[in-house]
Amino acid sequence: MDDTRFTQDPPNPDAAASAGVPSRRRVLALGAVTAGAVMSIRPALAQTAGSVLNCEIPVPDASRAGSYIDADGKVVPARTKGAFPSSPRPFKGEEVKRAMANGSTLPGTDSERSRAYVKYIRRLQRGQGGFTCFASLQMPRG
Amino acid sequence: MDISVYRAPPSDGLLIAPLDEFTAVYHRASGITHLLTDPAPQILVAVQDGARSLDALLVHLGRDYDLTDGTREALAARLEELVEAGLVERA
Numbered sequence: 001m002d003d004t005r006f007t008q009d010p011p012n013p014d015a016a017a018s019a020g021v022p023s024r025r026r027v028l029a030l031g032a033v034t035a036g037a038v039m040s041i042r043p044a045l046a047q048t049a050g051s052v053l054n055c056e057i058p059v060p061d062a063s064r065a066g067s068y069i070d071a072d073g074k075v076v077p078a079r080t081k082g083a084f085p086s087s088p089r090p091f092k093g094e095e096v097k098r099a100m101a102n103g104s105t106l107p108g109t110d111s112e113r114s115r116a117y118v119k120y121i122r123r124l125q126r127g128q129g130g131f132t133c134f135a136s137l138q139m140p141r142g
Numbered sequence: 143m144d145i146s147v148y149r150a151p152p153s154d155g156l157l158i159a160p161l162d163e164f165t166a167v168y169h170r171a172s173g174i175t176h177l178l179t180d181p182a183p184q185i186l187v188a189v190q191d192g193a194r195s196l197d198a199l200l201v202h203l204g205r206d207y208d209l210t211d212g213t214r215e216a217l218a219a220r221l222e223e224l225v226e227a228g229l230v231e232r233a
Binding site: 027029038039040041 | 174175178203207
């Protein structure tokens with residue numbers, strides 16, 4: 001493998017010019033970058049792209065901790081018959097996304113409880129715990 | 143010895159638009175737009191043709207351009223920036 005013809009060239013454009021390098025070919029400086037050569041512009045919500053799947057959604061949010069979630073996803077008083085206790089831990093954005101995408105159950109739940117929790121999450125509104133995380137999951141991504 | 147090869151997404155995965163001193167690259171898969179300055183656009187186009195090793199890429203660029211600082215280290219550093227941006231894959 002012959003890469004010596006490049007590494008032996010002095011990194012000096014003046015020297016190259018004086019050596020009579022044809023000027024019609026464009027000069028490309030591989031090492032002359034002082035600022036980064038790549039700057040990325042992300043859509044506003046995607047600024048959190050790296051953390052979207054790790055963000056958390058409590059069920060229900062902290063202000064209503066201990067309440068139950070009924071089959072329609074509404075928050076109801078604790079021990080309401082037919083409703084489900086709050087989740088002992090918040091769900092990760094990735095877990096919620098998966099459950100919404102293919103109907104799989106949220107971790108640690110059976111299908112009915114998972115369905116109730118997902119309905120609760122779909123009802124989240126701005127200002128409620130987990131809303132920003134939920135909203136981020138709605139972003140169309142390639 | 144580094145035997146990595148570098149490749150870019152298929153051409154329909156990127157929208158590339160030269161804008162004077164910058165080249166804007168829209169990456170469909172991530173929805174992210176990147177602004178590139180030389181030599182990044184030229185490197186990106188070179189790996190769009192197919193996967194290339196560092197040495198093959200250096201030879202390829204050397205055919206089209208007069209390279210200054212045309213060392214493996216300099217090219218590897220520029221490639222790393224493209225890999226970090228998600229525009230180039232290292233395999």
